[in-house]
Structures are given as structure tokens and as C-alpha cells.
Amino acid sequence: MVAFLLNDTGVDVAAYETKPLLWVLREDLGVLGPKYGCGMAQCGACRVLIDGESTPSCIVPVGDVAGREVVTVEGLPAADGRLSVVQQAWLDEQVPQCGYCQPGFLIAATALLSQNPRPTDTEIDEAITNICRCGTYPRIRRAIHRAAATLAQG
Amino acid sequence: MTRLLSRRSFLLTGAALGGTALVAAVGGVGYLATVDVDGPDGYIDGDRAVLNAFLTIHDDGRVTIQVPRTEMGQGIHTGLAMVVAEELDIPFDNRITVEFPVELASAYANWSGAMGMRPEEAQGLLAWAGQRAISAIPLIATGGSNSTMSLWHPMRVAGAAARHMLVAAAAARLGVSVAELTTAEGAVRHASTGRSLPYAELARDAAFLAPPDEPALKPRDQWHLIGRAQPRVDLPAKVRGEPVFGADVVLPDMLHATIRQAPVFGASVARIRNEAEVRAEPGVVDVAVVDGRAVAVVADSWWAAETAAWRLDIEWTGAEGTAVSSADLRNRVRAALDVPEPYPTLEEGDVEAAITASPDRVLEATYEVPFLTHACMEPMNATVLIRPDGTAESWMPSQSPTFLRSGVMTGAEWAGVELGEVTCHVTINGGAFGRRSEPDVPAQAAFLAARHPGRPVKLLWPREEDIGRGMFRSAAAGRMRAALGPDGLPLAFDALVAAQSLTLSVATRRLPFAPSPDGDFLSVEGLDKAHYALPARRVRSVHVPSHLPIAFWRSNGYSFGTFFTESFVDECAHAAGQDPLAYRRALLRDSPRHLAVLDRVAALAEWDRPLRPGTEGAARGRGIALEQCYESVVAQVAEVSVAADGAVRVDRVLCAVDVGTVVNPDAVAAQMEGGIVWGLTAALMSTLTLEDGAVVESNFHDYPVQRLHNAPEIQVEIVTSDLPPGGAGEPGNVPTAAAVANAIFAGTGRRLRTLPLTQVETIGERRTRTVLPAAEEA
Ligand code: FES
Ligand code: FES
Numbered sequence: 006m007v008a009f010l011l012n013d014t015g016v017d018v019a020a021y022e023t024k025p026l027l028w029v030l031r032e033d034l035g036v037l038g039p040k041y042g043c044g045m046a047q048c049g050a051c052r053v054l055i056d057g058e059s060t061p062s063c064i065v066p067v068g069d070v071a072g073r074e075v076v077t078v079e080g081l082p083a084a085d086g087r088l089s090v091v092q093q094a095w096l097d098e099q100v101p102q103c104g105y106c107q108p109g110f111l112i113a114a115t116a117l118l119s120q121n122p123r124p125t126d127t128e129i130d131e132a133i134t135n136i137c138r139c140g141t142y143p144r145i146r147r148a149i150h151r152a153a154a155t156l157a158q159g
Numbered sequence: 160m161t162r163l164l165s166r167r168s169f170l171l172t173g174a175a176l177g178g179t180a181l182v183a184a185v186g187g188v189g190y191l192a193t194v195d196v197d198g199p200d201g202y203i204d205g206d207r208a209v210l211n212a213f214l215t216i217h218d219d220g221r222v223t224i225q226v227p228r229t230e231m232g233q234g235i236h237t238g239l240a241m242v243v244a245e246e247l248d249i250p251f252d253n254r255i256t257v258e259f260p261v262e263l264a265s266a267y268a269n270w271s272g273a274m275g276m277r278p279e280e281a282q283g284l285l286a287w288a289g290q291r292a293i294s295a296i297p298l299i300a301t302g303g304s305n306s307t308m309s310l311w312h313p314m315r316v317a318g319a320a321a322r323h324m325l326v327a328a329a330a331a332r333l334g335v336s337v338a339e340l341t342t343a344e345g346a347v348r349h350a351s352t353g354r355s356l357p358y359a360e361l362a363r364d365a366a367f368l369a370p371p372d373e374p375a376l377k378p379r380d381q382w383h384l385i386g387r388a389q390p391r392v393d394l395p396a397k398v399r400g401e402p403v404f405g406a407d408v409v410l411p412d413m414l415h416a417t418i419r420q421a422p423v424f425g426a427s428v429a430r431i432r433n434e435a436e437v438r439a440e441p442g443v444v445d446v447a448v449v450d451g452r453a454v455a456v457v458a459d460s461w462w463a464a465e466t467a468a469w470r471l472d473i474e475w476t477g478a479e480g481t482a483v484s485s486a487d488l489r490n491r492v493r494a495a496l497d498v499p500e501p502y503p504t505l506e507e508g509d510v511e512a513a514i515t516a517s518p519d520r521v522l523e524a525t526y527e528v529p530f531l532t533h534a535c536m537e538p539m540n541a542t543v544l545i546r547p548d549g550t551a552e553s554w555m556p557s558q559s560p561t562f563l564r565s566g567v568m569t570g571a572e573w574a575g576v577e578l579g580e581v582t583c584h585v586t587i588n589g590g591a592f593g594r595r596s597e598p599d600v601p602a603q604a605a606f607l608a609a610r611h612p613g614r615p616v617k618l619l620w621p622r623e624e625d626i627g628r629g630m631f632r633s634a635a636a637g638r639m640r641a642a643l644g645p646d647g648l649p650l651a652f653d654a655l656v657a658a659q660s661l662t663l664s665v666a667t668r669r670l671p672f673a674p675s676p677d678g679d680f681l682s683v684e685g686l687d688k689a690h691y692a693l694p695a696r697r698v699r700s701v702h703v704p705s706h707l708p709i710a711f712w713r714s715n716g717y718s719f720g721t722f723f724t725e726s727f728v729d730e731c732a733h734a735a736g737q738d739p740l741a742y743r744r745a746l747l748r749d750s751p752r753h754l755a756v757l758d759r760v761a762a763l764a765e766w767d768r769p770l771r772p773g774t775e776g777a778a779r780g781r782g783i784a785l786e787q788c789y790e791s792v793v794a795q796v797a798e799v800s801v802a803a804d805g806a807v808r809v810d811r812v813l814c815a816v817d818v819g820t821v822v823n824p825d826a827v828a829a830q831m832e833g834g835i836v837w838g839l840t841a842a843l844m845s846t847l848t849l850e851d852g853a854v855v856e857s858n859f860h861d862y863p864v865q866r867l868h869n870a871p872e873i874q875v876e877i878v879t880s881d882l883p884p885g886g887a888g889e890p891g892n893v894p895t896a897a898a899v900a901n902a903i904f905a906g907t908g909r910r911l912r913t914l915p916l917t918q919v920e921t922i923g924e925r926r927t928r929t930v931l932p933a934a935e936e937a
Contacts, residue, residue, distance in 0.1 A: 028462035032415075037407045038400030040589070042536055043622045047859035047925060050536065078400030092398045099390060099825055102833055103232030104397030105404060105536040105589030130868035134925035136859060138536045138590050139232045140836025142870035144829070 009070045011036070012080030022068030027051040029067040030077060038078035038108045042136070049135030052109040053077045059116035078108035081115060091115050094152035102139035109135045114149050123153050201324070201366035208362035210324060211370065212266035213317035214243060216362035220345070222249060225260040227267030228310060229301040229558050230393055231588035231595070232833070233888045234826035237391045238307055239314050241822055245384040246318025246377055249345040249358070257392050259585040263560055266313070268297035272305035277883060279312040300559035302596055302711060304789035304886025307822060311884050319374035321365070328364035329356050379881070388825035393587065403587040405556035408542045410615040414444060415461040416607050417468045418620055420453040420628040423852035425706045426478035427451040433472045440467035445610060449603050450573050457607055461619055468621075481706040481852040488849060489527070492636045492703050495657035496525065501699035502677040505687055508695025513642045513651030520643040522734055524727055528719040528914040529846040530854075531632040533712060534862060537589020538625050541601040543567055543608035544615040549579040551605065552615075556588035558596040565669070566598030570605025592837075593711030594630055597668065626862050627854035630710030631847065633659040633703075635682070637723035647735025648745055651695040654686035654724060660702045661716070664709035676702040685720025685893070690753045690787050691728075691746040706852065713837060714889040717788050718896075722842075722914060725784035725897030730910065739783055739901060740766050747785075752817060756792045756878050757785050759815035763876055764796035773800045777808075780906020784894035789886030791818040792878075795835065797871075797898035801906050805931040807917050809839060809871040809899060816875065816890060819882035827887045831875040834891015839871070840864045842896035843917045843929045863919045863927050909934070 042050030442463030
């Protein structure tokens, strides 16, 4: 049994401790936001926040998150369902195309803005390493700046 | 050009008709299939009134629009819903739901796309016969950038017809004449009495009225939706991370499967050396040889299946004669350029005579591109349930329910199971790019499902199978020749391409017979330069066989043909001592539509001003390229910096596009942006390498693609046009490689004629840079 906090709710899951968090989320907990794209920490589609850090969940054994806090894309909106500032910026900039990569980008951008509220383009380039085959990068960049501006207004 | 179209219609009609299993299955699809494709009737079902094949109005006022084209990121569900909403006069808000229809109705068939015509313009016996044949199957498929082209008119008619029926229902209800009624915001209004009836109150009556034969369509000057950017209907779910993809399908009692396919395509499984050991792994339910060519592991979770599959020790056999390397295949493609009689696709004027007449003004250059794969972000998957009674249900991020169904039937056949009704659910696709019209994955899933009747089996390929064991874009080489006249412009333009026939490869996997390997119309895309004023031109092709399966790949032949021709036009311009923009302007003297697009991109790039110098001594250059494709015209300018150490950075790409009438401009812009990024990956980064017949690359660490840090600034401008809508999904990546190659030449004087233009170096975790090859390799 591995116990951790998932999107503000305590979970206790009976899975092999070596099973990657991604697959525990998707298969044992039915949390389907994080996606499988490569399984080797290359694409970022599986990114979740672990204690606030953006982490590719495909290479994290679930045993490693015992007692820690995990946030997936499903955990980004407010309790009343309102989209987070980052998600709203994503919608305002009409970022997603196919959308498969976007949960990972939303997590990566959320983590970036929590550490660096007004990132420059260079800082965005350094922080965001996910892959989007549809090529939504220009809009992702715009959406991050938009979210930063919204956050700055409080 | 007529010749290309008729070849195309023959192929696709043939492909459609050849699916005998499909034809046999048509009987049981229900009401809509029996309705004439021109005017389906309405009916009532529970709380909803179905007005026609595309449109349902619910009692509570919600509207469901059936869009029988796959949403794979291009925004087609939004665009075609806008078209219906426009004609119907309803607000474009969250009371509209878009669904991919489950019923395989004739009205949804993509006959016009398959035949390369617009429904509103199709005339004559061939069109009639093609429509009948393709609609009878029905061949429902998304591709060729033709979703808007194929459904724009039918869905306008569907909206207009429904509006007409709602007005008639209101007239009867109010006892007034139709002429006194108007519609707006989802209601019928009677101006003189101020009465207003919402559609929801009229829909049940309207459903039983006969649709008008040719409902009047809203004139362009009254459009309030078409041409104005609307938010995509699928994005709220996507930013919430909702489970909309095929990979997210979860069903009661579902089994999970993974697969290992032959490293060398065409090889088969001799034996599994350790089957018992793999079967004993935790969670494993089944280990099966699929069609003799792959081994699948089925388990109670995908992770259990995949970890067990890591242990598989498979002996492969039967791949003799395919132990080729990339160098072998490259030599084969190059050698094909010298065959004595290439297939002549097009000849206007006397090319050889012009070339012989001015030998000192003849230019010749050879270009090459490698094999590539799609690497859709959502790995290949399909879920199939085969019930003990022989009925089947399938879920897949597919570009075609028709080929999903044929795949399911094939897989069941492998297992010796005869299927009854097959229901197909097309989910949202996590990217497709031509890959997901193939029936291979659903066939594998159905074979496994047939072994576990009553339990759904979800087959998900690991990324390694997708990159290295999947389907490919052919390697290709092009030899271009031109004879320049006294004004520097070509008197003759000669294009020869050697590539594996895409038509042959695609058709072989779907038809009981193989079409001729020669004269593949898809291999010669981008070569004819019909928009350029060229006194003589010739297009020829050579089929180069390999053991690799070739599939549709975003923009098909244009993905190399335009690189060849637009690089070569640049070479001609430089040989003539002319500016590449001015040179193309001269060539476009008879093509005002293309000239307008070219001029727009030049203005965006401020071509008349020098580029700002690069930082730290980097050379800068800009290049331009233009193409007509998918009934659209697209031009791009790429601006690059080349550092002293050879590092190439694409700083900015400007794009102008004329897609004819624009439905959702923001979606068109997004397709251009995404296309450019796709094009840059192919231009600078990706290649598939073969060793002993097997693909070496396996995942994103060795099949690098553009990421945020190498993506340039992109600006897109849409050139407005009243022409009927063209395609937008593929044009975006078509000119990119040539624009970048031309920019590198402008900046460095080095003409690179082989893709990828640069070599990829890793410069940190998930970070790369692209560097010019050493001079002798160029
Ligand atoms: S699936 Fe985890 S990084 Fe790609
Ligand atoms: S939106 Fe399709 S991969 Fe990013």
C-alpha cells in the first residue's frame, strides 16, 4: 500500500511500489489527465506536480511519492471548478490542437509560474522541455506570458 | 491536371470498392444509410428531434451537430459546426455539442474528397457514379486537408434545410405565411405580432416536414459566424484534461495489451522462446502471435502487459533480402534517378529541346530526403470488444471509421471469428497526420479481443513500436533541371522524382489487388509548378521499392516535392543573378492569386529592408518559398542565424496563406503555426536510420523533434478570398524546408540539398541544437 495526497484527497493504493506513478494514476486510480507519450522522461505528457515540482510521472515509482502531494491537471481548477489562471490563459490563447500533450504543458507552466512569476522568453525556453507534435509552441509561450500578467494583477 | 485528378479518383474509388468486407457490411447500418445521400429525412427519438443526418435539436434547446470528420487537432469539429450554426441561425455557444456520428451513414461519405471534387461543383456521370459507389460503402475518412471542402456545402445545406423546416413548422403553428417569418438566435419570429417561437418548441413538428430540395443559402454579406474567429468547441475539455482520447477509453472488465512487432518489416515469428515464462508474469492473461508477424501480451493492466513484454524472447524469420542499411536504400533511390524511362506524368512543351538548345544555361541539381515517421503524440491504440454473439464494438482515435471497421473485421478473420454488426466509435485523436487511417492497429486489437469474447481489449503500442515498427514517409530523391532564357527565367523546367509509391503501399494494405507501381500521383506532388509561367515543363517519377510500409504523412509528396522545386527555383534565381522574390514574382505573372500571397509574405517579412545583423557575428539569411496545394496557396519566409560554429537557429517564420473562404480564421492560423513547426522538424531534425533492415530509432531521445526552445517566432496572415474553401491542415508545412534551405544559402552561401539540413546535437536534458553538416557532406 502506498498512501499519498492526490489533488487534495488522500489516497491509499495497492500497487507494486515499482509501478510508475503515471500508470498507478491512470490504471489504479482512474486519473486519466496525465498521458503516456514516451515512458522515458522525454515528452512531458505525463507531468504532474510532486510537492510542487513538475515531474515526469512515467519514471517515478509510486513508492517514491508515499506521504507526498501529487497534483495532476485535474487538480488545477479551484474547488468550485473554476479554471486556474494558467488553464484560463490556455483557453484564451486557444492553445491546444489535438490536446494530448497539453496536460503536461499545463503542469509544467504552472510549476514555472509558481517559481518565477514573470519569466522571460529565455527562462520559458529553459523551463519547458515538453514535446507538442502539433506545434502549439508559439501559443504556449503567449499563454504563459498572459497567465503571468494575470497573476501579476492579483 | 485533369489527368492527375482522374487517376486520383480511380485510385480512391478503387480503394473504396475493394473493401469487400465493407460492402458486405452495409446492409445492417440502419435508417440513415437507406436515405438518399442528397436529402436524409428527419425523425423523433426520445427527447430529440433529428432533422437530418447532421443536426439534432433537443427538447431543452441543446443542439447536437454530427460532424463525420475526425477531430485530430485541426479544429474541424468547430469549423463545420459553425457552418451549420450559420445557416440555422443559432448562437455559437455551449448549447452546441459536436459528435462524431456512430452510424456509418451514406451522407457522411467522403466521396468528394476521394474523387477530388467539390460537392457543389460535381457534375456528370463519373461524379454521380463515384458518389453512389463511395456513399454506398460508405467510405468515411478524414485526410487530404479536404474536410471543409467535402462538407462545407452539404452542411450548409443541412443547416439551411433545417431552418426552412423550422420556419414552415412555425408558420403552421401561428397560422401565418412563411414570408412573414424571420429567424435569429435560435428562434422563429413574427415581426408584426412580436411573437417568437424557439426552435426547441418547433423541432418535433419540423422533423416530419419534407426538406426543401434546394434551400436558399445565406448570402456571404449576412454571415455572422463564418469568417469570424470562434473558440474551439473541444478545448474546454482539453484544458481540463478530460479523458477524450482513444488511449483514455476505460470499459468494464477491460483487458490491456501491448505488442512487439518484427524489427524488420515483413519478418514473421518463428517462435517465442520463453512463452511460459512470460505467461507466468504477474497479471498476464494471454500471450499471442498476431497474424504471424507480432507478439502481443494481454494482461489486467497495460503496465503489467508491458513489463512482461520486456521479457519476451522472440525468434524472427523470413526477412531474407531485406537486411539493407540506410546507405543501401539511399543508393537505390539515387540510382533510380538514372533509369532509362521514368514514368511521364506531365509534359508541356518540349523540355529536352529547350535544354539542348541552350547547354550553357542549363542548371541541374539533385536533392534528397530520408524516411520519416509520424510520431503522433498519442501512441497508436484501439479498443475492441467482441461479444459471444459475434457483434463487435470498437473505439479508436481513427481517421476513418470505415477502415477501423475493416481492421476489426480483418483481425476477427485472423482469429477465425465471423462478425455480425460492428459498431465504431471514433474518439478525439491525439494527432494523426495520416497515420491513423491505417487498419493495422484495430486489426491487432480485434484479433486479441476475439480470443477473449465478452471482454474489451485495449491495445496500446509503446512509443518504441510507433517510431521504429510503424509506418513511414518514403525516402525520396529529386533531380531538377532547367534551361534559363536570356531574361534568366526558365525556358524549360524538368522535375524527376524517385520515391516509393505511396499509392501502391497504401492500396496494397486495403485492396485484394495491387495497382501499378508506376505513375504514383502522390509522389509527384509539388513538382509541376503549374502557377509559374514556364514555357515547357515536365514531371516524371520512378517507383523505388523497399520492404518498408509507406503511409500517408502530412502533405505526402509535397513534403519533399516542394523542397526540391522551391529550392531549385531559388538556385535558378541566383544563377540568373536575380533576387529570389523578384524572380518568383516574374514567374507568377499569370497567377494573380499566388502573387498576392507572395507579396503579402514579402511585406510581412519587410523583404525590401536588409535583415538586422546577427548577434556575435552570426550570419543571417532569409529565404522564401511558395506552393499551391489542397486548393490553397501558401508562402513562407524563414529567417535564420548561423553562428560561427555552424549552429543554425530559425529565428522567425512569416507565413501568408489564401485558403479561399475562411470558416474559422484562428484555426487556420493555428494550422499554419503547427505546420511550420512540423516542417521545421523535418527540415532540420528527423531522420530514420536502417541497419540490417530494421529502424534504429525508437523514441524521442533518438528521433528528435522541435521543442519550445527551438521553435521560432511565427506570424501568420490570411489573405482574404471569396473562392470556395480550400484545405488548411497540410499547406502549413509544405514550403517550410525550402524556405529554410534558401535562408541558409542566403546567409552562408552554402546550398544544402539533403534533408535534414542540419545535424542535431544534444546540449542538455531534452535540449538540442542544430548544426550545419561539415562542408564535404553538404
Ligand atoms: S510519458 Fe513521461 S515524459 Fe513522456
Ligand atoms: S496539441 Fe497535439 S501534441 Fe500538442
